[in-house]
Amino acid sequence: MGLTMAGEPTFGVSSFESDDFTRTRERLHSDDFSALIYGRIGALRVKDFCSTAIRKRLLDEISTQSSEPYTYWPGTGAGDQQVYLGVRRVGEPFNASYSGSAAARDRYYVEAERQAHELSAPFSTDAHPMVRLRQEIGTLWPGGVRPAAFEGREMSQQLVRIVTAEESHLGSQQPHFDCLPQRYAPLEAQFAACIYLEMPSAQGALELWPVPRYSHAQIGAIDPSCDLRAMWPDPHSIVPTEGDLILFDTRRPHCVAGFTSGRRVSLHCFIGLTGEGGLVTWI
Numbered sequence: 001m002g003l004t005m006a007g008e009p010t011f012g013v014s015s016f017e018s019d020d021f022t023r024t025r026e027r028l029h030s031d032d033f034s035a036l037i038y039g040r041i042g043a044l045r046v047k048d049f050c051s052t053a054i055r056k057r058l059l060d061e062i063s064t065q066s067s068e069p070y071t072y073w074p075g076t077g078a079g080d081q082q083v084y085l086g087v088r089r090v091g092e093p094f095n096a097s098y099s100g101s102a103a104a105r106d107r108y109y110v111e112a113e114r115q116a117h118e119l120s121a122p123f124s125t126d127a128h129p130m131v132r133l134r135q136e137i138g139t140l141w142p143g144g145v146r147p148a149a150f151e152g153r154e155m156s157q158q159l160v161r162i163v164t165a166e167e168s169h170l171g172s173q174q175p176h177f178d179c180l181p182q183r184y185a186p187l188e189a190q191f192a193a194c195i196y197l198e199m200p201s202a203q204g205a206l207e208l209w210p211v212p213r214y215s216h217a218q219i220g221a222i223d224p225s226c227d228l229r230a231m232w233p234d235p236h237s238i239v240p241t242e243g244d245l246i247l248f249d250t251r252r253p254h255c256v257a258g259f260t261s262g263r264r265v266s267l268h269c270f271i272g273l274t275g276e277g278g279l280v281t282w283i
């Protein structure tokens with residue numbers, strides 16, 4: 001069930017009738033953010049969300065850390081095959097424990113605890129951009145925002161994604177969805193928050209298809225061997241600029257277009273809408 005607000009669809013409804021499917025703004029405003037959460041737009045870009053000084057500091061830190069392949073679970077069940085779409089990660093994602101392995105779960109919560117300390121520490125003269133994002137959302141969303149705890153423990157809040165030109169074609173062929181399996185939480189909607197730290201000098205767009213938000217059942221029924229690009233109208237392309245924040249609906253098909261030189265480095269977390277109308281964050 002979903003809350004209703006005057007003139008807004010209920011949260012369960014997949015409605016998309018708007019022409020301005022993606023919006024770009026100088027700041028995060030509550031009307032744009034509500035349009036995203038209620039499904040009236042697919043993506044919201046906020047320019048220069050992260051300063052050059054903070055980006056550089058984060059990139060320096062990342063350069064001292066090791067990365068691992070960030071595999072993707074196409075469906076929503078534990079038995080699905082994981083696929084590598086050319087993304088490496090610094091940090092532990094919750095999907096690494098979808099298999100039910102106790103070791104993967106322990107690794108995830110150890111990282112979540114480490115991050116809780118790290119992100120609460122003073123961060124140069126400003127807040128860490130993911131912390132600032134949560135603070136801003138908390139002031140503009142009436143239901144508030146809190147770290148998710150789908151298994152009763154506070155979850156990890158950010159992950160770095162790194163894509164190189166050489167591997168960028170792996171994720172660009174087929175669009176995909178990101179949808180938390182319902183066994184963890186029956187979320188009404190799911191979004192990604194991406195903060196771009198380094199971009200190739202050209203290409204590397206986020207492609208997002210202007211189709212209604214898909215349900216769990218619709219996502220589960222998709223045959224990944226089909227040519228998914230042929231199923232839908234052309235995607236909207238957003239080429240992020242370094243420092244941008246992009247929030248988008250991950251239950252719409254999306255992917256990152258390939259590029260021919262350089263790297264794409266970004267910070268990520270997910271934002272989920274609960275049945276009670278609050279927002280929860282995790283990665």
Ligand SMILES: O=C(O)CCC(=O)C(=O)O
Pocket residue numbers: 161178192194205206254255256266268
């Ligand atoms: O990096 C981006 O622009 C979005 C990538 C993403 O979140 C995804 O492909 O699932």
